[in-house]
Every structure is written in C-alpha cells, then in structure tokens.
Amino acid sequence: xxxxxxxxxxxxxxxxxxxxxxxxxxxxxxxxxxxxxxxxxxxxxxxxxxxxxxxxxxxxxxxxxxxxxxxxxxxxxxxxxxxxxxxxxxxxxxxxxxxxxxxxxxxxxxxxxxxxxxxxxxxxxxxxxxxxxxxxxxxxxxxxxxxxxxxxxxxxxxxxxxxxxxxxxxxxxxxxxxxxxxxxxxxxxxxxxxxxxxxxxxxxxxxxxx
Amino acid sequence: xxxxxxxxxxxxxxxxxxxxxxxxxxxxxxxxxxxxxxxxxxxxxxxxxxxxxxxxxxxxxxxxxxxxxxxxxxxxxxxxxxxxxxxxxxxxxxxxxxxxxxxxxxxxxxxxxxxxxxxxxxxxxxxxxxxxxxxxxxxxxxxxxxxxxxxxxxxxxxxxxxxxxxxxxxxxxxxxxxxxxxxxxxxxxxxxxxxxxxxxxxxxxxxxxxxxxxxxxxxxxxxxxxxxxxxxxxxxxxxxxxxxxxxxxxxxxxxxxxxxxxxxxxxxxxxxxxxxxxxxxxxxxxxxxxxxxxxxxxxxxxxxxxxxxxxxxxxxxxxxxxxxxxxxxxxxxxxxxxxxxxxxxxxxxxxxxxxxxxxxxxxxxxxxxxxxxxxxxxxxxxxxxxxxxxxxxxxxxxxxxxxxxxxxxxxxxxxxxxxxxxxxxxxxxxxxxxxxxxxxxxxxxxxxxxxxxxxxxxxxxxxxxxxxxxxxxxxxxxxxxxxxxxxxxxxxxxxxxxxxxxxxxxxxxxxxxxxxxxxxxxxxxxxxxxxxxxxxxxxxxxxxxxxxxxxxxxxxxxxxxxxxxxxxxxxxxxxxxxxxxxxxxxxxxxxxxxxxxxxxxxxxxxxxxxxxxxxxxxxxxxxxxxxxxxxxxxxxxxxxxxxxxxxxxxxxxxxxxxxxxxxxxxxxxxxxxxxxxxxxxxxxxxxxxxxxxx
Numbered sequence: 001x002x003x004x005x006x007x008x009x010x011x012x013x014x015x016x017x018x019x020x021x022x023x024x025x026x027x028x029x030x031x032x033x034x035x036x037x038x039x040x041x042x043x044x045x046x047x048x049x050x051x052x053x054x055x056x057x058x059x060x061x062x063x064x065x066x067x068x069x070x071x072x073x074x075x076x077x078x079x080x081x082x083x084x085x086x087x088x089x090x091x092x093x094x095x096x097x098x099x100x101x102x103x104x105x106x107x108x109x110x111x112x113x114x115x116x117x118x119x120x121x122x123x124x125x126x127x128x129x130x131x132x133x134x135x136x137x138x139x140x141x142x143x144x145x146x147x148x149x150x151x152x153x154x155x156x157x158x159x160x161x162x163x164x165x166x167x168x169x170x171x172x173x174x175x176x177x178x179x180x181x182x183x184x185x186x187x188x189x190x191x192x193x194x195x196x197x198x199x200x201x202x203x204x205x206x207x208x209x210x
Numbered sequence: 211x212x213x214x215x216x217x218x219x220x221x222x223x224x225x226x227x228x229x230x231x232x233x234x235x236x237x238x239x240x241x242x243x244x245x246x247x248x249x250x251x252x253x254x255x256x257x258x259x260x261x262x263x264x265x266x267x268x269x270x271x272x273x274x275x276x277x278x279x280x281x282x283x284x285x286x287x288x289x290x291x292x293x294x295x296x297x298x299x300x301x302x303x304x305x306x307x308x309x310x311x312x313x314x315x316x317x318x319x320x321x322x323x324x325x326x327x328x329x330x331x332x333x334x335x336x337x338x339x340x341x342x343x344x345x346x347x348x349x350x351x352x353x354x355x356x357x358x359x360x361x362x363x364x365x366x367x368x369x370x371x372x373x374x375x376x377x378x379x380x381x382x383x384x385x386x387x388x389x390x391x392x393x394x395x396x397x398x399x400x401x402x403x404x405x406x407x408x409x410x411x412x413x414x415x416x417x418x419x420x421x422x423x424x425x426x427x428x429x430x431x432x433x434x435x436x437x438x439x440x441x442x443x444x445x446x447x448x449x450x451x452x453x454x455x456x457x458x459x460x461x462x463x464x465x466x467x468x469x470x471x472x473x474x475x476x477x478x479x480x481x482x483x484x485x486x487x488x489x490x491x492x493x494x495x496x497x498x499x500x501x502x503x504x505x506x507x508x509x510x511x512x513x514x515x516x517x518x519x520x521x522x523x524x525x526x527x528x529x530x531x532x533x534x535x536x537x538x539x540x541x542x543x544x545x546x547x548x549x550x551x552x553x554x555x556x557x558x559x560x561x562x563x564x565x566x567x568x569x570x571x572x573x574x575x576x577x578x579x580x581x582x583x584x585x586x587x588x589x590x591x592x593x594x595x596x597x598x599x600x601x602x603x604x605x606x607x608x609x610x611x612x613x614x615x616x617x618x619x620x621x622x623x624x625x626x627x628x629x630x631x632x633x634x635x636x637x638x639x640x641x642x643x644x645x646x647x648x649x650x651x652x653x654x655x656x657x658x659x660x661x662x663x664x665x666x667x668x669x670x671x672x673x674x675x676x677x678x679x680x681x682x683x684x685x686x687x688x689x690x691x692x693x694x695x696x697x698x699x700x701x702x703x704x705x706x707x708x709x710x711x712x713x714x715x716x717x718x719x720x721x722x723x724x725x726x727x728x729x730x731x732x733x734x735x736x737x738x739x740x741x742x743x744x745x746x747x748x749x750x751x752x753x754x755x756x757x758x759x760x761x762x763x764x765x766x767x768x769x770x771x772x773x774x775x776x777x778x779x780x781x782x783x784x785x786x787x788x789x790x791x792x793x794x795x796x797x798x799x800x801x802x803x804x805x806x807x808x809x810x811x812x813x814x815x816x817x818x819x820x821x822x823x824x825x826x827x828x829x830x831x832x833x834x835x836x837x838x839x840x841x842x843x844x845x846x847x848x849x850x851x852x853x854x855x856x857x858x859x860x861x862x863x864x865x866x867x868x869x870x871x872x873x874x875x876x877x878x879x880x881x882x883x884x885x886x887x888x889x890x891x892x893x894x895x896x897x898x899x900x901x902x903x904x
Binding site (some may be wrong): 026039052056057058125138139145163167170171 | 360424427428429431432435437462463465466467469470474477479481482483484485487489490491492493496500516532612848851852854
C-alpha cells in the first residue's frame with residue numbers, strides 16, 4: 001500500500017512513527033476541521049450580533065461598570081497556558097514518550113480549563129451583583145449569548161479530556177484513541193482562538209466603543 | 211416560566227378534542243381530523259408491523275443500520291410521508307380561499323398554523339431529507355466508495371431530522387404549532403405576543419433538524435473530498451456530485467445562522483433575554499438578517515442537487531455526454547458563492563437605503579447568469595441526442611420550461627422598485643412555488659423514478675409515472691399561475707379572508723389545480739403499488755436498465771452492502787459509459803480482498819428517541835424531563851465512544867461468490883437496445899447505442 005504523506009492535514013500530524021494511526025486519522029481530522037469551520041461561523045455571527053448591540057444598553061450597566069480586566073488577564077494567561085500544555089501532550093504522543101506524560105499533560109490542561117471556568121463564573125456573579133444580568137438589556141443579552149457559549153465549549157473540552165483520559169487508561173494507545181487526541185488538541189486550540197476574539201472584540205472593543 | 215408542575219404546562223385542554231367539545235364547528239372538525247389522521251396512522255403502522263412480525267427485521271436491517279443506502283431510503287420514506295401532509299395542508303389553504311370572499315370555514319389562527327407548518331414541513335422535512343436521502347444513496351456509489359466518510363454520524367443525522375419532524379406531527383395532537391410562518395419573525399413570535407407553545411415547537415424542531423443537517427453537510431463534503439475512487443479527479447466527478455459538494459459547503463456555512471437565530475429566539479422566550487424584543491435594546495432586524503443569511507443559501511442547497519439530478523437524467527436519456535461540463539461546474543460554484551450575497555432581497559421593504567437595496571438587487575439578478583448557462587447547457591445536451599421520453603426525462607422537460615418562468619419572475623422581484631409593489635402578495639408565493647416545485651420537487655421525483663431500479667432491482671411502472679408527471683405539471687400550472695395574477699392585483703399572502711370578489715375566480719382555478727396536484731401525489735403511491743405488484747416483469751438485476759453513464763450503474767441492482775466488490779479504477783469522466791464503448795465493462799477481477807464494513811449500532815435511534823422527548827419536554831416546560839434527557843443523551847453518546855469494534859469483516863471468499871454469480875448473470879443476459887428500454891426484455895444489460903457513438 002502507498003505510504004501516506006507525512007502531512008495529511010493542517011496542524012501537528014502523527015507522522016511516520018505511527019503509520020497506521022496516521023493514515024486512519026486523515027479523513028476524520030479533515031472532517032473535524034470542517035466541523036470547526038462551521039462552529040467558527042456560529043461564533044462569528046455571535047460576534048457580529050455583539051458588535052451591533054454594543055450601544056443597546058437601554059440605560060443599564062455598560063462595559064465600563066461591568067468588565068474586570070484583571071480577571072480577564074488571569075483567564076487569558078490560564079487559557080493560553082492550557083493550549084501549551086495540550087500541545088505538550090500532543091508532542092508526547094507524536095514522539096512516543098511514555099503514556100503517563102500524555103495523561104499528565106491532560107491533567108494539567110484539565111486543571112487549567114477548570115480554573116478558567118471558575119474565574120469566568122466568578123466574573124458573571126460579580127457582574128450580576130452590579131445589575132449586569134442578561135435580562136437587563138440587548139447589550140447584556142448579546143454578551144451572555146457569546147461569552148458563556150465559549151465557556152460551554154471549554155466545559156465540553158474538559159469533559160472530553162476526562163473521558164479520553166479514562167479511555168487512554170482502559171484501552172492504551174490505540175490508533176482510534178490517538179486520532180481522538182489529535183482532534184481534542186485541535187479543539188482546545190480552537191477555544192483559544194475564540195478567546196483571543198473575545199478579549200479583543202468583547203472586552204477591549206466593548207470598553208472602547210461601549 | 212413560573213407555572214411548572216410535574217407535567218409543566220401540559221393539561222387536558224391542549225388536546226384538540228377539547229376544542230371540539232367546547233365549540234363544535236368546521237374549524238375544530240378540520241383540526242381534529244388532522245390529529246385523527248396522525249393517531250390512526252401511528253396505530254396502523256404499529257399494528258401492521260406487529261401483524262406481519264416485522265419489528266425484528268425493522269430493527270436489525272433498518273433502524274440500526276449504518277449502511278448509507280438504507281439510511282438514504284429511510285430519509286426518502288420520511289420525506290414522502292411529510293410531503294403527503296404538506297400537500298394536504300396546501301389543499302386545505304386553497305379550499306379556504308376558494309370558499310369565496312368572507313371568512314371561509316377556518317379561523318384565522320388555524321389558517322396561520324397551516325401556512326406555518328406547510329412552509330416548515332416542505333422546506334425542512336420534505337425538501338432537505340429528500341435531497342439528502344437521494345444524496346445518501348448515490349454519492350458513495352457515484353464516486354466508487356463503500357460508504358460515506360462517517361457512517362454512524364450519518365445515522366445520527368437521520369435520527370435528529372426524523373425526531374424534529376415528529377415534533378410537527380406531535381404538535382397536531384398536543385397543543386398547536388406556531389402561527390408565525392416558516393420564518394417565525396419576532397417580535398410576533400416572542401413571548402410578549404405569543405406566550406403559547408407554538409413558536410417553541412418551531413424553535414426546537416429547527417434547532418435539532420439543523421444540527422442533523424449540519425452533520426450531513428460535513429459528512430458529504432468529507433466523503434467527496436476524501437473517499438473518491440483512485441483516478442476520480444475532481445473534473446471527472448459526475449455533475450451530481452459537484453452539486454452535492456456545493457450543497458454541503460452551503461450547509462456548513464448557512465446552517466449556523468439559522469441555529470443562532472433560533473437559539474437566540476429561544477433565549478428571548480425562555481430566559482427573558484432581549485435579542486429581538488421591542489423593549490430594552492432588542493432588535494428584530496438582527497433576526498431578519500440572520501434568518502435570511504441562512505434562508506437564501508438554503509434555496510440553493512436544495513435546488514443545486516436537483517440541477518445535478520437533471521444533468522444526469524438529460525445526459526442518460528439523450529445518450530450523450532453532458533454538454534458543457536466545465537461550464538456547469540463553474541456555474542454551480544458561482545451560484546453557491548453568489549447565494550451568500552443576496553439575502554437582503556427578502557426584506558427590501560424593511561428600511562435599508564436605496565443604495566443597499568440596489569446592490570443586493572443587482573447581486574440577485576447576477577444569479578440568473580450562471581443559471582441561464584445551465585439551462586443552455588441542458589438544452590445543448592438534448593440537441594441531437596437519442597432522446598427517450600421516459601418519466602425522469604418528462605419531469606426534466608417540464609422543469610426546463612416551467613423553471614425558466616419561475617426564474618424570470620425572480621429577476622422581476624430582484625428589482626427593489628418592483629418588489630415594493632408586490633412584496634407580501636401572492637405574486638411572491640407564486641414565484642417561489644414556481645422555483646421550488648419544478649426546480650426541486652420535480653428533480654427529486656425524477657431521481658426517484660430514475661434510480662429506483664438501482665435501489666430495488668425493478669423498474670417503476672411507466673404509465674402511472676406519466677400520469678403523475680401530467681398531474682403535477684397541470685396541477686402546478688393551474689394552482690400557481692393564477693396566484694401571479696391575483697398577486698399583481700394586490701391580494702396579500704397569508705390572509706385567511708379577503709373581501710375583493712374579483713379574486714374569487716382565480717381562487718377557484720387554484721383549488722382545481724391543488725386537487726390535481728393531490729391526484730399527482732396519489733398516482734405516485736399507485737405507481738409504487740402497481741410496480742411492486744408487477745415487479746417480476748420489470749426486474750433489472752444486472753443493474754444498468756437505462757444505459758447509464760456513471761459508476762453506480764456498473765454494479766448489481768440492488769447493490770451489495772459493500773457496493774463495489776473491487777474498488778474501480780477511474781480513467782475518464784462518465785467512466786462506465788466509456789468502459790462500455792471500449793468493451794471493458796464488467797471486468798472479472800483476479801483476486802478479492804476482505805471488506806470491512808461499519809457494524810450496526812443503535813446510537814442513531816437512541817438519540818432520535820431521546821432528542822424527541824427532550825424537545826417535547828422543553829416545549830411543555832417539563833424541566834426535570836428535559837434535564838434527564840440531556841444527561842441521557844450525553845451518557846449514551848459517551849458510552850458509545852467506549853465501543854472498540856466498529857467494523858465487521860466480510861470475507862473475500864463470500865465477496866468472490868456473490869460477485870461471480872452476478873458476473874455469470876451479466877454474461878447470460880441478453881443486452882437490449884434503447885427501443886426495448888421499458889419492456890420486460892430489459893434485464894439491466896444495455897447494448898451500447900452505436901448510432902449515438904458516431
């Protein structure tokens with residue numbers, strides 16, 4: 001059978017060390033990229049709605065009263081670091097490092113993801129105490145339509161980390177699981193990408209134009 | 211959201227029979243008859259399945275199957291059931307207006323429910339599942355693959371589409387559906403004006419079927435990009451597959467706006483958000499933009515696959531290579547791109563500047579250019595071909611003539627100044643039915659007649675097929691041509707009553723047309739019945755009854771579960787036609803390999819049931835049940851990911867036995883000329899038409 005090319009999809013490929021897994025991963029990873037593209041359209045539209053609704057504050061609290069940039073800074077650091085750690089898990093997989101290294105970096109990523117969620121929920125509670133609830137205005141509806149949607153994606157990513165971690169313990173590094181690790185890593189980087197959009201448009205844009 | 215007992219807001223008054231007891235009138239009788247049909251239909255299906263002891267085979271061979279061919283057939287069966295309901299609703303609406311000036315026999319609310327369900331059903335639960343049922347069946351066969359890229363995801367897509375469609379059926383029996391039209395514009399559909407369950411049925415049916423459709427789009431894009439047989443370069447793809455790629459790309463980009471809009475409307479209704487409300491900064495124009503950002507590409511994701519079907523039909527029944535393949539590919543892609551640039555023409559009158567309207571008007575007119583290219587290509591394909599007027603061809607010819615009229619009325623509407631005059635009139639209704647019936651539905655019916663022998667191994671009855679073509683065509687003309695005229699005379703769409711007596715004669719013509727369309731629907735059912743009864747006379751097991759040109763005709767009818775015993779090597783466009791010309795069709799391979807096929811799984815069916823109950827719980831505010839279903843859906847999906855044996859192997863020896871038995875059949879069958887195409891002589895082995903070759 002013809003050897004698969006070293007790179008069959010964008011991103012970190014499994015490569016020659018895992019010939020059969022690499023070949024099995026090609027189609028499904030391409031499909032996952034297409035899914036991410038569709039998901040990105042979701043977020044793109046929510047960003048557009050947020051932009052059109054920045055002024056729709058209806059006399060309620062606006063970005064200046066509600067946004068806490070210190071907390072956002074901390075969340076950004078945590079999420080960017082988690083992208084690094086999930087990348088380290090991928091490298092451990094690609095270069096055949098011991099399996100505990102993958103599971104270890106998964107655990108670190110999970111802790112970071114969960115702490116991001118804790119901080120985010122703390123922010124929402126603080127906002128609500130200042131009257132910043134989604135029922136207050138169109139602007140706040142748009143905010144709560146977008147930022148928690150990202151949070152929900154992070155939560156889904158955390159659940160995925162847990163399930164995949166268990167599966168790695170139970171089944172070992174099968175071709176199928178390797179391909180799932182590749183996709184989880186892509187998904188996690190995607191969360192980071194969206195977050196960059198959120199700090200730029202929701203927080204900085206909100207503070208500038210709101 | 212306060213009144214939430216154990217059964218949420220469910221109580222005895224939500225059943226239509228309660229209305230009949232309280233106020234017995236025609237309106238309630240119609241509502242109860244509709245609910246009765248659903249209940250009797252369910253009981254009849256359950257009864258028949260039990261009587262013939264078919265639950266086991268149904269479960270093993272169909273509901274748990276991950277075979278793209280079976281999933282395709284299930285999609286089509288579902289679409290035809292929903293089509294029957296949609297057509298009947300159309301007839302009731304025409305009858306209401308034919309009853310003359312005044313209030314007719316239906317109440318305003320009921321009439322509004324009818325046009326809302328009619329539109330929602332016809333777009334989301336007839337056109338989409340029918341288009342993707344056909345695509346499911348054909349795409350892997352046409353590109354020389356053994357299944358789609360993600361067979362289990364395919365099953366899940368079907369499950370979600372069906373459960374969402376079932377919500378529309380449930381809404382007939384429990385509570386009522388939305389009165390907000392298939393577009394469900396807020397603020398009318400918001401909680402302030404519409405506190406009932408109607409818009410909630412719409413929202414969840416749209417969200418869940420939208421997820422199913424998105425997954426389907428991803429599946430088919432990946433299938434065509436990655437699973438083509440060796441040598442099947444992009445410019446060797448059958449035209450139909452090109453249209454499915456563009457349709458899939460449209461889905462991937464156009465379904466998210468619909469999901470976003472529907473979920474935002476849900477947030478407004480359930481959680482008191484202010485996306486589209488009149489107060490506190492809500493802005494319903496965001497909804498209009500989001501909805502049509504989906505809605506316009508939707509039109510093309512339905513009609514492009516029909517163009518693909520016509521391309522195959524015209525080529526085969528003219529016994530010619532498709533004329534202008536390259537220009538058709540380019541035109542298809544142009545339409546796909548342009549379809550994202552025209553959404554605003556659905557609301558020219560909603561307050562944009564003249565400049566913006568002009569830009570979108572011009573973009574809309576531009577679409578006529580690639581579409582015109584296609585029409586000329588199809589006519590050139592027919593030109594000097596060896597034409598047979600079989601049923602698919604007749605649908606195709608009806609399409610060519612009627613669709614041009616529909617397209618031209620679209621160009622008229624694309625002019626904002628004209629649109630101001632006729633918007634919200636029946637002129638518009640006539641226009642889009644003129645595009646969707648001859649465009650999409652005729653194409654799908656042509657596909658049904660054309661590929662039926664591939665799927666079941668025998669041809670459909672020609673006579674009843676012709677009857678249905680005539681009924682659909684004449685019925686369409688009589689129903690919708692009068693609507694152009696009353697539209698120009700100013701009759702508004704979606705109104706249950708009118709006072710201008712000059713509209714009445716047109717309405718009488720339209721109801722006659724609607725009844726003829728009903729005969730068209732019935733003749734399709736009669737055709738199926740007669741064809742099954744006479745199937746011994748029309749068997750074509752060799753697999754090529756029409757002298758087909760593409761790979762799906764090079765295998766047995768019905769195809770084996772693995773489609774191709776040996777994956778074909780593609781060297782040309784219209785590979786099978788070329789192989790027949792060269793006398794290289796039906797090769798006997800030297801060796802066979804084991805074939806791994808996806809194993810049956812119940813995950814699609816499980817998610818279908820769970821998501822159905824989940825939607826019902828959300829509509830009726832039964833929060834504990836909704837939460838339970840969410841947990842169960844997640845749990846069953848995660849449990850499924852713990853499976854390790856996704857495939858079962860069909861041994862090479864078995865493949866060899868089946869394939870060689872079929873090759874023997876090929877050798878022992880008499881090839882038939884095109885003159886005997888519709889006679890019992892035609893066992894599915896075509897004699898190449900020498901005249902057409904020269």
